[in-house]
Amino acid sequence: MSHVEDGQWIMRGLAWNDPGRIRTWQELVTWIDKIGFVPLFRNEVEGFSVEEHTSTRYWWTGSRREDPWEWRENKRGEEYGMAVSIPLPPEAIWGYEAVTAAYSEDPAVSRERIVTHVRKLYPDAAEKDIDRLVGK
Helix, strand or coil: CCEEECCEEECCCECCCCCCCCCCHHHHHHHHHHHCCCCCCCCCCCCCCCHHHCEHHHCCCCCCCCCHHHHCCCCCCCCCCCCCCCCCCHHHHHCHHHHHHHCCCCHHHHHHHHHHHHHHHCCCCCHHHHHHHHCC
């Protein structure tokens, strides 16, 4: 995980010239659309963060064009939000019926659906790491 070492924040990202590196907020949107959701910083599940798919070179530089931290800051006049997120109610994405049907779902069932999705995306992730990420 990202952490502080000898008083310095240590980031784990891709090399600047890595062809798989996410270079723009538009590329990040495409990736998030494919995955469904993604944490900003490195966590227990290897490869499941914006940090690990971008270069550490431009974090916290203030460059709206290249800084992943800035990509999350453009609130577009909304109370909250990220430049790479579109504030939509879940009903607009999955439909009213699907969303309201989940209202009565047991939280354990909802949790298992999230865990199943993360397992599908990252099959090599250890069960204990997924549990730490999602919560038990």
